[in-house]
Amino acid sequence: MRTVGVEEELLLVDPETGEPRALSAAVLARASLDDAEQDVFEKELHEQMLEFATHPQVDMGRLHAEIVRCRGEAARHAGGIGCAVAALATSPLPVSPAVGMNRRYRWMADQYGVVVHEQLVLGCHVHVSVESDEEGVAVIDRVRPWLSVLAALSANSPFWQGKDSAYSSYRSRVWQRWPSAGPTELFGSAETYHRRVADMVATGTILDEGMIYFDVRLSERYPTVEFRVADVCLDAGTAALVAALARALVETAAREWREGAAPAGHSVSLLRLAAWRAARSGLTEELLHPATMRRMPAETVVRALLEHVGEALAACGDLDLVRDGVARLLRHGNGARVQRELLERTGSLRDVVTECVRRTQAV
Template sequence: MRTVGVEEELLLVDPETGDPRARSAAVLAQAAQEEPDQDVFEKELHEQMLEFATHPQSDMAALRAEIGRCREEAARHAGEIGCTVAALATSPLPVSPSVGENRRYQWMARQYGIATQEQLVLGCHVHVSVADDEEGVAVIDRMRPWLAVLSALSANSPYWQGTDTSYSSYRSRVWQRWPSAGPTEVFGSAARYHRRVADMVATGAVLDEAMVYFDVRLSRRYPTVEVRVADVCLHADTAVLIAVLTRGLVETAAREWRAGREPAGHSVSLLRLAAWRAARSGLTGDLLHPAALRPAPAETVVRALLEHTGDALADSGDLDLARASCEALLRHGNGARVQRELLERTGRLRDVVVECVRRTQG
């Protein structure tokens, strides 16, 4: 069974006011002091962000437990220096992001200007194991039409600098400001994939291979494909759903490749529109159906994803979990809907953040 690892980026905030706090260096120092051998938490582009990565897991219950434990540990370490964490993909409250001091981040600040300053956005990245680069690229080619559905399910960023953006996932729109971000054309082989990455680095517009921000890419460090389209999810159970569906998509794509089925030939321009539609409406309106990239109700598209991955999900024992979690999201809403309902009830974005802190830890 394919293993899955999840990386989550969390927002550091004041526990009383909800204001973002630029304290990641202090949190990491606290974590290192308590656990000198820990390799779970990492710095990110901005000092208001803290990232953690789970270990590879094949069992989804074990993955859920580890995500919960990492969130609790992040909150505990942050609490030692007077702040806490929130699984919010953008800050609902106004913030002046602080770019980290290391050489890489400062290069990005010089190269991209205000676009770097604005990238205080927090995602959920899912790694799924593959046999080799050939299988990985075959998977990348065949997953493309379905990625926008993952974005809609995970959408958790309706607010930006104190304003309702009218988007469900505004994080994904900000992320597209990187010149290397977004959907890709069909590569057809690992050799073509690696040649494209090398050509992009050779332009000098990106620093290195790590800055090739494809929606799905081969990992540089692990034998995995890395899917990068999801917002960080407010609830840990939603993060597990995204991991389950991602593994299902990878396994389904690999089976199609082995059976000789060609990938859909959807153009990058249409895939960008599908991603925009998912970011705009989330689960509250139409999405573009991956088969023909024409509008269909979100409920129809989500159920099409379950049908598309059904055999793989059944074989891994995840089908009932995926169905139940998708039905719950369609009924109760993703993180974006929850945030808007909280604001309607409380009337203050600060109260939204404080409640989301509570929900981050379950």
């Protein structure tokens, strides 16, 4: 069975005011004292962010438990220096992001200017194992139409600089400012994929392969495909749900490839529109159906995803977990809806952050 790993980016905030705090170096220093966690937490572009990576897992229950554990350890280390962690894909409160000053980040700041200085957004990346680059690229070609549905399920960034953005996932709109971000055309082979990446790096517009920010890409470090469309999810259970769906999409796509089924030929232009609609609507309105690229109720489109990957979910033992998780999201809402309801109830973005800090560590 394919293994799955998750990388989550968490926001460091003041536990009293809810304002982001540029203390990642101090948190990482504390974490480095724990030998068991030296390969778990990583530095990110901005000092208000902390990233962790789970170990690869086969069982989704164990993956969920590890996400909860890593969030708890992040909270413990952050609490030791007087701050807290929140699984928020953008800061609800105004923030002036502090860029890390290693060589790589300085190059990015010089090259991209205001894009870097406004890019405090936090995502959830899912790695799913593949047998080869050839299989991985076949998967990338075939999952493209379904990525917008994952984005809608995970949407958790309605606020930007203290205001309602009118989007469910404003993080994804900010992320599109990178020159290499977004959906891709069909590659057809691993050779074409690698040639395309090499050509992009050769332009000098991006620094290296690490700046290939496709919605889904071959991992540089692991034998995986990496899904990069999801907001960091408010609840750990939603992150595990997205991971289970990502694995099912990979398994379904790989099976289609082995059986000789061609990928859907949707243009990048249409895929961008589907991504925009998912960012705007989340689960509250309509999405573009991956088969027809026409607007349909979000619940209908989510049900279509479940039908598309149902056989793979059953084979992995994830069908009940995913059905329950989707039903819960459709009933109670994703992180974007929760944040808006919290603001409506409390009238305070600070209180929104405080409650999201609590939910970040909830099982």
